[in-house]
Amino acid sequence: MSESQKIIEIEVLRYNPESDKEPHREVYKVPFSDDMSVLQGAQYIKDNFDGSLTFRWSCRMAICGSCGMMINGIPKLSCETFLRDYYPNRISIEAMAHFPIEKDLVVDLSGFIEKLESIQPYIIPREARTLEQGEYIQSPAQFNEYIQFTSCINCTLCYAACPQFGLNPDFIGPAAMALLHRYNMDSRDGGAEQRMQLVTSEEGVFNCSAVGYCSEVCPKHVDPGNAVNINKINAAKDYFLRFLSPKGGSK
Amino acid sequence: MSKRRPYVRPMGGWWKKNPFFVEYMVHEGTALFVAAYAVTLLVGLVRLGQGEAAWNGWLEAMKSPLSIVFHLVLLVAIAYHAITWFKLFPLTMPPMVVNGKRLEPNVVVGGGWTAAVVVALGLLAVVWRIAQ
Numbered sequence: 436m437s438e439s440q441k442i443i444e445i446e447v448l449r450y451n452p453e454s455d456k457e458p459h460r461e462v463y464k465v466p467f468s469d470d471m472s473v474l475q476g477a478q479y480i481k482d483n484f485d486g487s488l489t490f491r492w493s494c495r496m497a498i499c500g501s502c503g504m505m506i507n508g509i510p511k512l513s514c515e516t517f518l519r520d521y522y523p524n525r526i527s528i529e530a531m532a533h534f535p536i537e538k539d540l541v542v543d544l545s546g547f548i549e550k551l552e553s554i555q556p557y558i559i560p561r562e563a564r565t566l567e568q569g570e571y572i573q574s575p576a577q578f579n580e581y582i583q584f585t586s587c588i589n590c591t592l593c594y595a596a597c598p599q600f601g602l603n604p605d606f607i608g609p610a611a612m613a614l615l616h617r618y619n620m621d622s623r624d625g626g627a628e629q630r631m632q633l634v635t636s637e638e639g640v641f642n643c644s645a646v647g648y649c650s651e652v653c654p655k656h657v658d659p660g661n662a663v664n665i666n667k668i669n670a671a672k673d674y675f676l677r678f679l680s681p682k683g684g685s686k
Numbered sequence: 687m688s689k690r691r692p693y694v695r696p697m698g699g700w701w702k703k704n705p706f707f708v709e710y711m712v713h714e715g716t717a718l719f720v721a722a723y724a725v726t727l728l729v730g731l732v733r734l735g736q737g738e739a740a741w742n743g744w745l746e747a748m749k750s751p752l753s754i755v756f757h758l759v760l761l762v763a764i765a766y767h768a769i770t771w772f773k774l775f776p777l778t779m780p781p782m783v784v785n786g787k788r789l790e791p792n793v794v795v796g797g798g799w800t801a802a803v804v805v806a807l808g809l810l811a812v813v814w815r816i817a818q
């Protein structure tokens with residue numbers, strides 16, 4: 436280690452379900468270089484101080500969505516957040532807010548996975564088609580209707596940013612709603628009516644009080660909060676159109 | 687036996703943890719001032735219905751120093767509410783597409799302000815003409 440080696444203090448919220456009653460903070464002094472991410476800081480701790488430190492990561496290039504954590508209280512991907520931007524201050528890292536902590540920085544995402552399944556995240560064809568009819572034709576305008584919502588990497592930072600999800604873990608939440616909207620907006624899809632039940636349900640969009648922080652923290656500019664709020668309008672339309680047509684208003 | 691024991695962190699005081707949430711809470715809180723102003727005007731309407739003396743009494747009350755301070759507080763709170771309300775436009779409105787291009791968020795917010803100012807001026811003009 437050279438004389439000029441910079442050292443940053445990283446405070447980690449640790450929790451071991453086998454021995455701890457509740458989480459506690461531990462501080463590590465980590466030597467770092469300017470190109471080191473917060474994720475690499477955590478890896479340094481694991482390799483040099485405590486091999487039991489538990490966290491998720493894979494791609495370390497902001498595409499797999501597994502390395503999310505609260506960094507100084509803000510939900511971020513730790514692989515694209517750099518230690519140099521916090522030095523010389525201490526940096527605190529904690530498991531993503533609003534999710535149960537499984538161990539250290541790992542949270543229980545099973546509820547989110549169930550929600551993803553529940554929105555029927557696949558194209559439900561408008562009408563039966565035969566092979567002879569050939570491929571679907573989609574105009575650039577139709578493509579633009581949904582492309583933004585396909586960028587989601589399921590990092591769940593938006594859930595860690597959503598106090599309404601924190602208060603009611605059953606709320607479908609931003610990312611799942613963005614994906615639901617992605618399929619509803621696809622010109623090949625005809626499943627909006629089936630999905631509308633979920634949109635208007637107890638777990639649905641009306642849990643949202645338009646805090647808007649989900650869209651703020653999203654690393655992929657999906658704007659999930661917009662998907663939620665557009666579906667409030669859709670739900671209201673559906674409700675009123677029900678009076679006019681016995682089949683309901685879902686388009 | 688499972689060794690799992692997921693820990694759920696408490697939500698108490700959540701809105702104090704992030705400046706973004708504080709702004710949200712102040713925004714929601716200032717809605718009460720909008721309601722307070724609506725009630726003030728409503729009382730005026732009721733007094734108007736009760737005859738000239740009642741109406742003049744209400745007008746006098748509105749001119750008291752306390753009422754003026756109250757209205758200044760209302761003005762600040764409602765202005766804050768309006769500004770943060772318009773800021774939410776890009777979040778709450780469906781995307782607006784003009785000539786195949788989506789409008790930028792600040793254009794959407796600007797459009798909202800413009801519409802609000804035009805409607806307010808229009809309303810003022812109508813009331814002005816009626817009062818003539």
Ligand code: SF4
Binds near residue numbers: 587653
């Ligand atoms: S919407 Fe954005 S923040 Fe939410 S899971 Fe998808 S990529 Fe992450």
Ligand code: FES
Binds near residue numbers: 492493495496497502
């Ligand atoms: S490690 Fe894949 S997004 Fe950070």
